[in-house]
Amino acid sequence: MRVAFVGKGGSGKTTLSALFARHLASAGLPVLAVDADINQHLGMTLGLEGETPPPMGGHLADVKEYFRGDNPRISSAAAMVKTTPPGRGSRLVRPCGDDPIHTRFTRATAEGVRLMVTGPFSEADLGVACYHSKIGAVEIYLNHLVDEGGEYVVVDMTAGADAFASGLFTRFDLTVLVAEPTRQGVSVYRQYAEYAADYDVAIAVVGNKVQNPTDLAFLRENVGDDLLIHLDHSPAVRAMEQGRAFTMDDLEPTNRSALETVRSAVDARPKDWGRFGRQTVEFHIRNARAWANLATGEDLVAQIDPEFTFGPADLCTSGATTL
Ligand SMILES: Nc1ncnc2c1ncn2[C@@H]1O[C@H](COP(=O)(O)OP(=O)(O)O)[C@@H](O)[C@H]1O
Numbered sequence: 001m002r003v004a005f006v007g008k009g010g011s012g013k014t015t016l017s018a019l020f021a022r023h024l025a026s027a028g029l030p031v032l033a034v035d036a037d038i039n040q041h042l043g044m045t046l047g048l049e050g051e052t053p054p055p056m057g058g059h060l061a062d063v064k065e066y067f068r069g070d071n072p073r074i075s076s077a078a079a080m081v082k083t084t085p086p087g088r089g090s091r092l093v094r095p096c097g098d099d100p101i102h103t104r105f106t107r108a109t110a111e112g113v114r115l116m117v118t119g120p121f122s123e124a125d126l127g128v129a130c131y132h133s134k135i136g137a138v139e140i141y142l143n144h145l146v147d148e149g150g151e152y153v154v155v156d157m158t159a160g161a162d163a164f165a166s167g168l169f170t171r172f173d174l175t176v177l178v179a180e181p182t183r184q185g186v187s188v189y190r191q192y193a194e195y196a197a198d199y200d201v202a203i204a205v206v207g208n209k210v211q212n213p214t215d216l217a218f219l220r221e222n223v224g225d226d227l228l229i230h231l232d233h234s235p236a237v238r239a240m241e242q243g244r245a246f247t248m249d250d251l252e253p254t255n256r257s258a259l260e261t262v263r264s265a266v267d268a269r270p271k272d273w274g275r276f277g278r279q280t281v282e283f284h285i286r287n288a289r290a291w292a293n294l295a296t297g298e299d300l301v302a303q304i305d306p307e308f309t310f311g312p313a314d315l316c317t318s319g320a321t322t323l
């Protein structure tokens with residue numbers, strides 16, 4: 001299952017992504033956390049000791065070369081753009097698999113969360129339909145990922161325009177919108193909800209840093225039924241931010257229980273590979289016509305393999321063992 005955490009800067013996307021991933025890992029569940037935010041802080045919030053993994057966004061050519069495998073419709077890594085869909089011959093991966101992508105681009109924390117990072121990017125990387133865009137690495141990864149219930153990919157994302165410029169925002173089973181009880185917090189929610197509604201994207205709002213009943217009432221009033229749950233302002237999180245030792249046992253019971261509610265919401269989502277496949281193709285066609293054909297000098301719509309079915313049936317187990 002794939003979960004994105006989006007929201008206004010400072011709302012708590014990184015904090016909640018990390019706490020959610022740690023919560024799952026503490027239940028013994030396989031979880032990959034992906035840092036796709038502008039500011040790369042997820043590793044720290046996950047308590048990763050030692051080196052962060054090499055940034056996927058800095059090795060796009062290798063990533064593309066691996067995933068394209070021997071798919072005859074993709075002429076070269078250079079002709080593979082972030083929306084290029086997998087087809088027969090493409091390599092697919094499982095979350096936390098022992099394939100070259102996970103081996104090279106992830107590191108595990110002491111609690112067992114695996115971390116993958118895009119690498120830092122500047123505002124200049126955002127919004128532009130640039131096929132070198134680093135966040136494109138995450139989209140390529142998610143397009144070639146075959147995941148099932150009981151295993152989790154948690155993505156700490158920006159709510160910025162880049163996710164909408166491509167198909168990235170449609171790659172998740174659930175998008176958690178983190179909202180502080182402020183007008184700005186809920187205005188990002190409204191924006192996101194509008195886009196999401198057009199694409200059948202499931203969103204749940206998780207309130208954050210709630211301090212009193214007035215805060216909660218504000219969220220209820222502005223978010224309505226989309227409000228799944230909230231986390232209170234957490235002294236334990238603040239202590240962690242101040243550099244004090246932190247384990248999940250330190251998190252307040254109400255906040256811990258909120259994370260469990262998020263998990264239930266994720267688990268309740270049906271895996272819809274049909275929608276996933278349709279949207280992959282739809283965004284690829286749009287991207288190809290808007291800029292990618294011109295940029296690559298090829299008709300990239302021809303990369304779509306009509307015989308390919310998305311989902312577990314097509315998991316390709318053969319392929320290179322090195323990258
Ligand atoms: N529930 C919470 N309780 C206390 N502090 C929080 C909580 N959630 C987030 N914070 C703090 O708010 C700040 C911004 O959070 P962060 O996760 O970095 O936001 P974002 O990733 O959305 O920019 C951080 O200092 C973080 O520790």
Ligand SMILES: [Mg+2]
Pocket residue numbers: 013014015037039041
């Ligand atoms: Mg962040």
